[in-house]
Amino acid sequence: MKLLLIQPPIQDFYDTDIRLQPIGLCYLKATIKKHFPNIEVVVRDFHQGWGRKTLPIPKELSYLREYYPWPDKSPFCSFYHYYHFGASFAQIAQEIKDYSPDFVGISSLFTPYYREVLKVAQIAKEQVGCPVVVGGSHVSAVPRSILQDHNVDFVICGEGEKGIVDLLKAWQENKNYEQVGGLGYKIDGKMYLNSVGTNYDIDDLPLPDLEDLQNDKYLFEKRPLSFVITSRSCPHKCTFCSVHLTFGNRYRRRCPHNVVSEIKKRYAEGYRVFDFEDDNLTFYIKEMKVLCNELISAFPEKDVQFLAMNGISYLSLDSELLQLMKRAGFSHLNLALVSSDKTVRETTKRPHTVEKYLEVVKESTSLGFQIVSYQILGLPSETLASMIQTLSFGARLPILLGASMFYLTPNSPIAKNFPPLSEKQMFTSRLTAMAIETEDFQREDIYTLFVTTRIINFFKGLPIKNCSLEQALRQASQIGRREKIGYEILNRLFSEKKLYAYTKQGYKELTKFKATLFFDIWQNLGYIATQNNAQINISVSHKQVVS
Structure with missing residues (x-):
């Protein structure tokens, strides 16, 4: 058979x-x-x-052509072609x-x-x-x-x-x-x-059989990457998550020795990067510390790298664990903030606090972790003002912003507030569709916030010291072609109050970008913290920048 x-x-x-x-x-x-x-x-x-092969945009998503109208090659691009991958x-x-x-x-x-x-x-x-x-x-x-x-x-x-x-x-x-x-x-x-x-x-499950996969097809920074799973399900009950529909309500964790044995096997097969795809990797702090100590002992040459791209709950991170993770070979932290608004965290049943989040960011930054902090844009229970609050909060921290536009997952707790999804609604239940609008926000708002995070991340990625916005832009124009394009688009944005895409045919206006919303956010930021913890002072008006 x-x-x-x-x-x-x-x-x-x-x-x-x-x-x-x-x-x-x-x-x-x-x-x-x-x-x-x-x-x-x-x-x-x-x-x-x-x-990949380019396809026509399906009729159910045709409304997105207004939002993704140009093949944008700028640092602030969103989407354009629809593909078969x-x-x-x-x-x-x-x-x-x-x-x-x-x-x-x-x-x-x-x-x-x-x-x-x-x-x-x-x-x-x-x-x-x-x-x-x-x-x-x-x-x-x-x-x-x-x-x-x-x-x-x-x-x-x-x-x-x-x-x-x-x-x-x-x-x-x-x-x-x-x-x-x-x-x-x-x-x-x-x-x-x-x-x-x-x-x-x-722990009775056999190790996954990867013999049919070519490890050179799964890469992270040009090195073979393998998934690892140390647990199944999640002890939390966030309303937007559907993990319990697949893995049930009982959170189970493999013994650390079992996990390390698997990683050693993958190492022998040529893998060097290991991504923990758990829904809650660090919930049992003691077991995670044991795992890190075993990884430190197993790979003394430090030629491995560990990731947790599915996100880590900052609630279960303490100073000792963060230090052990760094010694073991973790290089990045993907933190699931979702929202800095206490009311939103309560309505989505997120058992987290801003105080704990800031504590983890401070400790992680001092240890040299690269941090991406994820915010959900467009939660049905959230207001536009609340989303702006979270975006501004992240802009002032030495992290990259990860903006994920909300989509409704069938039969997740939050979906119970909606009628059952039709086939069309299931088809549009994707990040790129921006399918959910409410009385508090419209699609143009979500799109603008999404692009704004890219503008902020542009500044966060600049290798500069403390400076003014004008100085940051001037330095950006001298770094490379990508940064120069960003500089030119931002100068136009500040002077014309319009955002442009950069195409082979020149600059094309992005009409769905709400410049008024952008400047409402921008003028209240005060400063942007870069990834290397420098501060870009943007308290000056945009008129001063382009004068």
Whole structure:
């Protein structure tokens, strides 16, 4: 028997060239091989390493052409082209036909890309006619939306390892699917959904099998990167997060020795950068300190680098842990601030405080960490004034701003305040769509704040000492071509109160950028702190800058 596990391509305005390793499918492969050594299992990543192709913007997103009108090459660019990232559907069809599997499993991680998932399911049916099972976070949130498709035979909700093993056993034997936890299936066209069962103990799961992946396809700063997961689920219950739909409410952590053994194995395979993809890596502080000490002992040559790009909760970071993380080889901290507004943190059930956040930023900066602090723009419960407060708060700290435009995840706690998402709304449930507007803010506001963070980050990245805004701009114009373009656009912004894109045809106005909102923010900042903790004094008026 041959089983093919697929990570599909995606279609959007942008993609990331990191954080794409299909670790979930590799866990499934290892678990299936453990229980069914005679089944041949292959993981195919049709997303990473295949390039991209420009597509027409879908009609559901046509309104975005006003916001992304030019192929902007400036430091403040947002988006322009709509792409297909990954293998073409024709290439996928040929590979499925050539391999001729007896069973196909497809990963459906993100709601807006469900159409690509269903297209791959259709291809599998057309090419080999075998059963198709789909799993992942989108399926866990809205299983019927996938199971109703006539090309999908099964879905698995929740963690997939035990579910797929039990499904394969039932399929090979008696076709009795009632006892398979988390399974969705159809009989005579009628859909059935079993309750989610208990997965294998986290330390009993075999290490993910990466043998089908080429490590030169997954890189961070040109070095091979591997994902590592030390825990599943999260003890917090933030209203905008849907992690509990997949991993349940029980937070579980692997023993540190198990984790270090996995990293040593990956090191022997050529990986040098390790990204911890946990939803809450540091919640158990004592265990995290043990892990760091073991990593320090295991890699005395310091030729490894550790990241946590999925974000770290600053609530569980103390001085000792930060020092251990730095010694172990952590170089970056992605801190999930979300909002500096206490009311917003309370309504979203974020168990954090600004005081603790500032303490962590101060300590981390002194240790030399590069910090990105993430803010969500456009939370339905937040006001425009509150978003500006958080943006201004971050501008005055020696961090980079990470602006994430809000999108509604089906069946997350916050989604319960909305009607069930239609297929179109699921399609537009993506960062680039800016789909949510309220009485307190409009799409133009969110777009302007998003671009404003890029303008602020431009200044934060300048290698300068304490200076005025005029001096910062003058120095920027002398650093390089990118900085000179930024300097010219900002001079126009300050003099004309208009923002321009930089294109091959010259400067083009971005009419959806609200200059009045930008200057309301700008004139109240006082100063911007750069990443090297210098201060750029912007208390002078914009008229003085361009005079």
